[in-house]
Amino acid sequence: MKLLSAAQTREADAFTIKEEGMSSSDLMERAARAFVGWFENKFQPTQAVHIFCGPGNNGGDGLAVARLLQQRNYAVQVYLVGDNSKASADFKLNLERLPQEIPHQHLKEKQDITALPEGACVVDALFGTGLNRPVSGLYAEVINSLNGSNLTITAIDMPSGLYTDSQTPAEGAIVQANYTVSFQLPKLAFFLPQHEAFVGEWHIVPIGLSDSFIAAVETRLYFTTPQDVRHLLRPRKKFSHKGLYGHALLLSGGFGKMGAAVLAARACLRAGVGLLTIQVPATGYTVLQTAVPEAMTLADKHRRHLSELPKETDKFDVIGVGPGIGTERVTKTALGQLLATASQPLVVDADAINIIGSSDKLKGQLPPDKVIFTPHPKEFERLVGKSNNEYDRLYDMLDFCRVYRCYVVLKGNNTTIGTPDGKIFFNTTGNAGMATGGTGDVLTGIVTALVGQNYSLEEACLLGVYLHGLAGDLALKAVGEISMTASDVIDFLPQAFLKLQA
Ligand SMILES: NC(=O)C1=CN([C@@H]2O[C@H](COP(=O)(O)OP(=O)(O)OC[C@H]3O[C@@H](n4cnc5c(N)ncnc54)[C@H](O)[C@@H]3O)[C@@H](O)[C@H]2O)[C@@H](O)CC1
Numbered sequence: 001m002k003l004l005s006a007a008q009t010r011e012a013d014a015f016t017i018k019e020e021g022m023s024s025s026d027l028m029e030r031a032a033r034a035f036v037g038w039f040e041n042k043f044q045p046t047q048a049v050h051i052f053c054g055p056g057n058n059g060g061d062g063l064a065v066a067r068l069l070q071q072r073n074y075a076v077q078v079y080l081v082g083d084n085s086k087a088s089a090d091f092k093l094n095l096e097r098l099p100q101e102i103p104h105q106h107l108k109e110k111q112d113i114t115a116l117p118e119g120a121c122v123v124d125a126l127f128g129t130g131l132n133r134p135v136s137g138l139y140a141e142v143i144n145s146l147n148g149s150n151l152t153i154t155a156i157d158m159p160s161g162l163y164t165d166s167q168t169p170a171e172g173a174i175v176q177a178n179y180t181v182s183f184q185l186p187k188l189a190f191f192l193p194q195h196e197a198f199v200g201e202w203h204i205v206p207i208g209l210s211d212s213f214i215a216a217v218e219t220r221l222y223f224t225t226p227q228d229v230r231h232l233l234r235p236r237k238k239f240s241h242k243g244l245y246g247h248a249l250l251l252s253g254g255f256g257k258m259g260a261a262v263l264a265a266r267a268c269l270r271a272g273v274g275l276l277t278i279q280v281p282a283t284g285y286t287v288l289q290t291a292v293p294e295a296m297t298l299a300d301k302h303r304r305h306l307s308e309l310p311k312e313t314d315k316f317d318v319i320g321v322g323p324g325i326g327t328e329r330v331t332k333t334a335l336g337q338l339l340a341t342a343s344q345p346l347v348v349d350a351d352a353i354n355i356i357g358s359s360d361k362l363k364g365q366l367p368p369d370k371v372i373f374t375p376h377p378k379e380f381e382r383l384v385g386k387s388n389n390e391y392d393r394l395y396d397m398l399d400f401c402r403v404y405r406c407y408v409v410l411k412g413n414n415t416t417i418g419t420p421d422g423k424i425f426f427n428t429t430g431n432a433g434m435a436t437g438g439t440g441d442v443l444t445g446i447v448t449a450l451v452g453q454n455y456s457l458e459e460a461c462l463l464g465v466y467l468h469g470l471a472g473d474l475a476l477k478a479v480g481e482i483s484m485t486a487s488d489v490i491d492f493l494p495q496a497f498l499k500l501q502a
């Protein structure tokens with residue numbers, strides 16, 4: 001699904017209003033109803049609701065929400081913050097519609113801010129996507145007092161003060177919401193780790209924005225939904241044989257890190273590869289033969305480190321390289337040979353990323369349109385460089401993908417995929433239980449298997465990352481986030497495939 005900028009969201013609102021022949025206040029009413037639908041499921045009418053409204057349409061939403069909640073027997077109190085003389089038309093309309101019974105207080109200066117009762121629910125309707133400068137003055141005072149209150153805060157559309165699609169200047173106050181209920185589509189800001197404390201848990205409520213507008217609008221930002229990846233998955237043909245599902249090679253493992261090779265190999269097999277060969281340092285031979293009997297194992301001539309390529313590398317459809325390999329000189333040399341000679345796609349992870357990141361020569365040898373990198377944030381920094389902030393990191397990633405014509409899978413809570421043609425996809429599966437050693441090796445195995453099965457590199461990234469996170473989400477239900485291990489993620493991979501196919 002596409003992600004829209006604040007400006008595109010405004011255009012989508014205006015287009016929808018015109019297309020449906022309604023007024024902007026009708027759309028606001030729809031938005032308020034959608035918000036209230038979510039709110040009713042979350043909070044009981046026994047809880048007092050304190051709604052803070054700014055001067056724009058976000059404040060207008062807040063006023064409409066106040067009216068609708070009062071109709072549903074919530075005890076509502078409204079605060080109008082700042083100078084409303086220049087308030088938006090729909091704000092004014094909804095202020096007129098606000099029933100007399102709802103107490104409303106005008107906060108004009110700092111002294112007007114009072115402590116809220118314990119247990120109250122706060123609704124933040126100060127600013128939404130129309131925020132156009134850092135929040136200061138009275139608004140900042142209100143935000144700081146709400147943040148200090150320890151009360152549960154639900155933000156309408158955006159946590160007030162947070163920029164929708166660019167870096168918020170450090171001096172601006174930002175609401176620290178527990179929940180953000182946003183209209184129709186998530187906003188770019190929700191996907192960046194630096195915003196966790198502001199956005200909290202986010203939810204989307206549909207408000208019927210024009211499908212045709214969204215289909216036509218140009219963007220390079222996407223987030224992955226089940227619908228986006230489900231249709232990519234290809235069923236197997238009845239008369240098919242293992243030769244049709246690719247022969248993958250994994251160059252993986254090192255002394256003390258043979259487990260990385262085992263995890264990547266097991267995940268690769270569970271992700272449907274036809275044949276798998278693993279090359280490990282000689283000491284790992286028995287380990288791999290025992291732990292992964294389905295795979296063929298080659299022993300490197302070096303006991304402790306990978307130092308050579310198999311004789312016939314051309315016969316493999318894909319090569320996954322990196323988990324557990326270390327950065328010894330012999331390994332660097334072998335990796336250089338691989339980049340210089342590989343004819344097939346490469347999935348490059350872990351120390352293979354670190355080796356390439358430290359050498360401009362190796363970067364220069366990257367075969368175009370053939371490489372997928374799967375770095376975690378530290379490896380990303382070694383490969384691409386340090387970025388000023390998480391927005392710049394996205395653009396630095398795209399520059400790197402464009403220059404080297406490669407794919408980058410930046411791992412994290414919303415694993416972010418960059419493509420050589422300039423698209424960014426945010427994944428939506430996965431959980432903090434996966435923050436445990438070895439889960440990255442599992443991802444390498446999955447993506448390698450998918451490339452081997454002839455999925456395009458973009459498809460393999462999207463599907464692989466989605467399924468890996470989904471397996472983690474299914475594992476979460478069974479073992480919880482604290483006990484989860486990388487092996488659990490592999491164990492739930494079959495269910496992830498089944499769920500996506502269902
Ligand atoms: N018809 C529509 O366009 C719809 C809009 N909706 C709501 O409208 C919101 C966007 O409304 P607006 O575009 O009016 O924008 P906002 O309500 O987000 O804020 C804009 C207002 O705040 C002022 N402002 C911006 N930054 C400020 C700052 N730092 N300090 C003080 N004042 C500041 C602006 O001058 C303007 O008056 C959305 O987030 C959503 O909540 C929804 O009702 C859905 C329909």
Ligand SMILES: Nc1ncnc2c1ncn2[C@@H]1O[C@H](COP(=O)(O)OP(=O)(O)O)[C@@H](O)[C@H]1O
Nearest residue numbers: 376411412413430431432435437438439440441
């Ligand atoms: N908080 C989190 N939420 C969702 N996914 C996570 C989280 N932490 C880690 N993961 C996922 O787990 C994997 C960890 O990979 P990595 O850091 O390379 O681990 P390792 O090197 O130990 O295998 C990545 O796919 C990442 O997206």
Ligand SMILES: [K+]
Nearest residue numbers: 124127156158
């Ligand atoms: K808000």
